[in-house]
Amino acid sequence: MTQHVIQFSGGLGSFGSALWVAEKYGTANMTLLIADTGIEDPDLWRFADDTSRLLGVPLTKVADGRTPWELFADKRFLGNSRISPCTKYLKQIPCRKWMKAHAPVGDSVVYIGIEKTKHDRRRVPAIARNWKPWRVQFPLCNRWMPELSKEASKAQLMDLSRWYGIEPPRLYALGYEHNNCGGLCVKAGQKQWKRTLDVLPERFAEAERQEASLRERLGDVTILRERHKGVAYSLPLSRLRRRQEAVEAFTTAV
């Protein structure tokens, strides 16, 4: 009997692909495989539990045991938008380990919730390569699905979630594109970090503290970079915050 393993990130894309699989194959041989990075938003786990209840499939949690910050300290490397070892060590390796132990290659299919948007669908070939030797499907990218803008795709999945009586993860309502690592993804750019400073300031403060501690040990490493006249410069979170505070003080004064 084929095993259907949903790589369930706790985001809307993987929710949509889980529903697609449930409708097509039922849930008897379904696994909701989720990697815990230790810094997820608590509401991700509420959404994951709601999805698990809806489908009648327990969550299968895997974890490396380290948070991204602990991993960066161990590897003496701060993840950033270009290189993010946290994806490999905290998500891919624990999930593949589980697959090796529980999902025979010839009898299992992995489902990834990539949405059919111009930006996301470009990731499909690389993800499929990374999952070899397992067979991979992208239910939201099949040929019958129309290509949508990021906003339309998200709105459609939020409607679907509510239609099933499940409130979508709160990070989307706060303006995030993904529900991952509690709004502290090191791959995100300045725009998202400014959002975190604005809507989740205590979490920004924790990331700023962690980055500062890694900078003390590793030198001029930063999550963010900025460019001036073609030259890239480090942009520590502390500087980003001070700039934002200055902008706000100026805007309030005028």
Ligand code: SF4
């Ligand atoms: S979501 Fe971002 S911070 Fe979290 S593990 Fe993936 S790349 Fe790292």
